[in-house]
Amino acid sequence: MPLLIVFFGIILLLILVTQLKLNGFLSLIIVSLFVGVLEGMPVMQVISSIKTGVGNTLGELALIIGFGAILGKLLADCGGAQRIATTLITIFGYKYIQWAVVLTGFILGFALFYEVGFVLLLPLVCTIAVSARIPILYVGAPMAAALSVTHGFLPPHPAPTAIAAIFHADMGKTLLYGICIAIPTVILAGPVYAHFLKNIDKPVPPGLYSHKEFAEEEMPGFAISILTALVPVFLMALRAVAEMVLPHNHFLLAYADFLGNPIIATLMAVLIAIFTFGLHRGRTMSEISDTMTVAIKVIAMILLIIGGGGAFKQILVDSHIDHYITNMMHNSHLSPLLMAWLIAALLRIALGSATVAAMTAGGIVAPLILTAGVSPELMVIAIGSGSVIFSHVNDPGFWLFKEYFNLTIGETIRSWSVLETIISVCGLIGCLIFSQLI
Template structure:
């Protein structure tokens, strides 16, 4: 009966989000109330659980995601993103242009949210397609693949960061494992699959983007741009490596733990970016503050949706549904990684939103980590992979891709939806393979 109530809650979530088009945050809170009451929890305990779930989830994540958004906005507004993209394209040349676009998307994907990176890079993709006389999708699909992978797999992006918090996973290890899985996924979904899309030759869309073109003098240098953008990656990665190779009492471990902490790593990157992308470029502190303020507007609703997912997770915990899920796993031979992926994938197909699917799946499968001893970092990546599968008409990202690349619905299903599915399946395969060696 308890699991049936959870199933009814998911059906209600599907109706609210997909059918009634209700905001994801409001939908998650309503479903949390619905499930809590039906599970027999006192009404005041339901409310307390929701408040606890929201508070515990946002306590650390608000800082990490907030600092990440500030870093990305500072990078974009000073021309640093354009500098990285144009430099890599010039180095690779038109012959290997897909690899330049993939590498650009992957690097910028660490600092920029998917939608921001997509709109930011689209003018460059259009320019390349025209200059090289290539189909726009042949150039643009690898860019979208790399941005999608970083969005779904790698901290400090909201989805994987939030799931890592739910699973108590180490951010640094999640990042390192995620990079290992992301590289083959990007290659297969990007340059490899794009070869099968060359016959979709659509005209470059006109008037769908309005991107400021920075002059060479306005942009910061390539080295300083890329080093500043990747500071969180370096610091969190070094922390994970230090924890793997240094003994527990080593003097350097405390420093690695401090500077590699996701909050400190992203904060340090923002402070450096304020200088390299702001003060050093002749921008006033007022202009820099305006950029930082604007960055928070982008993530406000994302944070609320994550908070709603945290509330739903807490209801599942406080109503002791985790005990039923644990007992169910005792009688199942299914890999917890596969189960987590399947639940996230089904929710993604039904709900559309990758973030809502990931947060809901995270709350459902969290008990499996303690029961099975599976790596929490791989569980983060498994849920993240499942939450990307087969984007279709109920996903805003589907329509973003369709309109900007001037495609029909059928062409978008053949390109974007299949591309996302390749990433999702590659992510699962990577998790299962890593589980055998770590």
């Protein structure tokens, strides 16, 4: 009966989000109330659980995601993103243009949200397609694949960061494992699959060049742009490596733990970016503050949705649903990684939102972490992989890809939806392989 109530709660979530078009945050809070009351929790305890879930989930995440958004906005507004892209294209040349676009998307994907990176890089992709006389999807698909993989697999992006917090997974290890799985995934979903899309040759849509084009002297240097953007990656990776190779009581571990803490790593990147992307480029502190304000506005609703997912997770914990899930797992031979991936994938297909699907799946499968003895870092990536599968008409990203690349719905399914599915399946396979090695 308790699991049946959770099932009806998820059905209600589907109805609210897909049929009634209610905001994801409100939908998650309503479903949390619904499930808590039907599970027999006292009404005041339901309210207390929701407050606890939202507060505990956002306590650390609000800082990490906020700093990450500011870093990405500073990078874009100073021309650093354009510098990274144009330099890599110059290095690779048109013969290997796909690899330049993939590398650009992968690097910028660490600092930029998917939608921001997509819109930022699209004019560049269009320029390449026109000048090289190649189909726009030939370079556009690899760019989208790289951005999507970083969005779904890697901290400090919202969903993987939030799930890592729920699972008490180490951010540095999640990042290292995620990068190892992401590299072959991007290659297969990007340059390899793009070869099968050559016959979808649509004209470049008009009006895609309205974004600001930076002059050569306006942009920061390539080295400073890429190093500043990847500061959080370097610091969190350094912490993970130090924990793996240094003795437990080594004095350097304390420094590595401090610098590699996701909050400190992203904060330091922002402080460096304020100088390299702001003051050093002649911008005033007032202009830099305006950029920060815009960045925070962009992520406000994302944070609320993540908080709503945390509320739902806490209801499942406080109503002791974890006991039923644990018992179910004892009688199941299904891999916890596969189960987590399946739950996230089904929610993604039904709901459309990868973030909502990931957060809901994270709350449902959290009890498996302790009982199954599976790596929490791999569980984060498994859920992230499942949450990006087969984007279709209920996903805003589907329409973003369709309209910008001037495609029909059928062509969008064949390109974007299949590309997302390749990413999802490759991520799962990578997790299963890693689970046998670590």
